[in-house]
Amino acid sequence: MNDLSALSQLRFVAIPRLAAHGRWRVEAMRSLSEPMLLWFTKGQGRITIAGSTRGYTAHNAVFIPPGVMHGFEVGPQVFGTAVYFGRDCTLPLPKVPQHLRIRETFAQQELNMTLDAIQRELGSDIPAHDRAAHHHLGLLSVWLERQVHKAGGEVKDSDAAGRLVARYANLLERNFRSGMGVAEFAEALGVTSTHLTRCCKQTCGKPASNLLHDRLIFEARTLLSDTKTPVGKIASELGFASPAYFTRAFQHKTGKSPSAFRKEA
Incomplete structure (x- = not known):
């Protein structure tokens, strides 16, 4: 993301809030015009991406590129964070959907700390906070790339x-x-x-x-x-x-x- 002003499009939303005005807003099939990362920290359910349904549980990270049809369940015990990157995001992000099951405690903590750092800098008014948020966002991109590599590539339909x-x-x-x-x-x-x-x-x-x-x-x-x-x-x-x-x-x-x-x- 070369243009730091694009940070204004970055949003963090608690996953339960996505369904606050009706569960249909998350469960029905739809697509977005921007990349999105779902980080589930508690609960379980099913998620459908490009017509394929899988179960998700705590410590699952799901990346959905723009234009990919999806929908997912949000029960009362589901918690986590949705990251909306904005239409003008130029970060190197995955080109295809990813469903990553993060089993290593260190990797879970690393993602939590990175997300916290981005939100902290975005909400700050101290000097260079926007530049710091930009660099932490770059680390989020690196984390995703490494986890995709560790998982063996991408979400694939085997048949x-x-x-x-x-x-x-x-x-x-x-x-x-x-x-x-x-x-x-x-x-x-x-x-x-x-x-x-x-x-x-x-x-x-x-x-x-x-x-x-x-x-x-x-x-x-x-x-x-x-x-x-x-x-x-x-x-x-x-x-x-x-x-x-x-x-x-x-x-x-x-x-x-x-x-x-x-x-x-």
């Missing part, structure tokens, strides 16, 4: 099903607003919708249609709660054939109409 679902998740993330259905996605991937659904169930326990609907409804919820965009326009932007069809799909998934959800958000 054809995992590779296909990862391609589907990537294609879905880029085209979920298009109005395409599972059959169209499957055709674009060169497989049948039946085969794609079978592979999705194998890698994440959900059919291909669930991943698509989950991504669409997350986007709809976000637009309804965070913007004043009319319901009809949201339906059109997300590729629904009509506002009525969008309302039925939204209510089926959430139990509420779009208007009712917006009032309560």
